[in-house]
Amino acid sequence: MNAEPNATPSPAATVAPSDFIRDIVAQDLAAGRCAEGVVTRFPPEPNGYLHIGHAKSICLNFGIALENGGRCHLRMDDTNPAKEDIEYVESITADVKWLISGWADSVLGLKPKGEKPAPAPGGDFRIRPVPAADHAARAPELEPFFASDYLEQLYLFAERLIEKGKAYVCDLSPAETDEYRGAPDRPGKNSPFRERTIAENLDLFRRMRAGEFPDGARTLRAKIDMASPNVWLRDPLLYRIRHLAHHHAGAGWCVYPLYDYAHCLSDYLEGVTHSVCTLEFEVHRPLYDWILESLELPRALPRQYEFAKLHLAYTLVSKRRLLQLVNEKIVAGWDDPRMPTLAGIRRRGIPASALRRFVIGVGVTKFDSLTELAVYENAVRDELNAAAHRRMAVLRPLKLVIDNFDALPLGSFQRMHATDRPDADKGGGSRDIKDSFEKELWIEQDDFSETPPPKYFRLKPGGEVRLKYAGIIKYNSVEKDAAGQVVAVHVDMDPDSLPGGSAKDRKVKGTIHWVGVKSCIDAEVRLYDRLFTHPEPASAENIRDVLNPRSLEVVTAKLEPSLATATPEERFQFERLGYFTPDAKDSAPGRPVFNRTITLKDTWAK
């Protein structure tokens, strides 16, 4: 192999594998078919929030651009004013920037605000992005691309199609259009308006634009083949009448292009070379090509390629179903940390690097697969393990009393070192927790059992266990309340097992974590689990049937005091429990609310 000598990637680095689309790009490049470089695009419709499925598309498109020194345009595919809103433009832009931050920022294509395609030789138009190097300096005056910025050019192209005899104005009603289309196994029949003259079509189309006709009265259709076995070639609609202002384009329009017409031409105007979309658009590809070829455009044409969507077990991405969760208050909103939205994933504390690594790792194929949740969880744990600061926290407290505390030689050492990050040799460092070590501590209820199951390594009657970073304790007795519940466990500590002691390295099977009763702080901690109990929640008739009743548990936890100043940008491992991060919305300065991102892997059978 020809590996670079110093190309040893960190565990967090994601090496993009090859796949059939990247192979095509490489071939095109080798054949000199991309004179102006590789240009891809991520084109969401601003009618909802981005989710984990979009992450795959984002990483594919930005990844291809990055690997080939090209660029990737963020484009709002906003040709249906009835469904879209500026709110989504903003959330989509923020989510994309978050996901590519620190990875592919350098290939993000944006443009000056308000800029539209400029006329070019041969009756052509084109629009150019601002180089990413200038983004920082010009940030306030930049915006994504918008298909709705091309309304004028798209309209002009449509007139050209009419002039070439390749499009006509049709007066059929929606129901009639549907009937004339036939069915996949039954040919359609020609519209009675199919043979209008070019002059008549031009006149009618101009009057459509001028607002002379009501919604639905007429459409512009491509003249292809009503008997085609591919229904998308049966004189597909290009334009419909909608007397509606547009969230981005304003009030000047009442005819709006449909997806198949607008998308290929938007790609062309932006100089996109590889237009990558999901499998359901496979049957649209002949139409994509037909429109571009019919216009006899002067520049190289973009090509469409399709890949399989991401399907992740125990996860739902259907907009309708997700909306139901929000509307019925099953979750707290679109950015609830249990949601598969990028906003939810981010709030949950999952690093963008982990999401990227996951979606890139599942690969790109045309096979409709279902990816196990464990693959996702592994990526998250792996990134967090490397990045998270270690802290001690007790989620379900039980009091521990060290009976011989006052006799312990605590004055003989200055510090009690606790790991901050395991890679201390690389600057991970340590912190001092000596002031937290008190006579009375909180330990996890799970870490004591009066009647332990087999192979129980934690504290039990007659047993010994190590208090992490401190010393070894031996069971003395339990205190119970009137109801017989254990309220405190009494132990003695082996003084020689303290840091610096003669038996500091003595081995015992179990180590448990703790916080000081007096020094600890109380904090709300939200314990999240998967939202659904079924690996394919989409297959359920009613999502309520497959909801996990324990997808959220809120506890008041005892945290070591250093956690009081934690901020939402910080990642922590609460030792032996999992990874946690302060909630970005509900935390207050000095009073963080923690979200559990994910538990530690637990191979001890529960």
Place this chain on the structure above:
RNA sequence: UGCCCGAUGGUGUAAUGGUAGCACAGCAGAUUCUGACUCUGCUUGUUAAGGUUCGAGUCCUUAUCGGGCAGCCA
């Protein structure tokens, strides 16, 4: 049953006519002041039948199974 697409261990993916590999999961062990991490080992696969070829996961044929397509949505 019109057209299009697909099928490699439990899951995802690689092998571009020449040794079926990787990751995750699982199991066993080592290590461990996190039952984590790390390390070692193991189990398990080319949908089927024909054909072409010295040689087929790969090319051809047929079958089987799965997915997609009939919005004035994208």
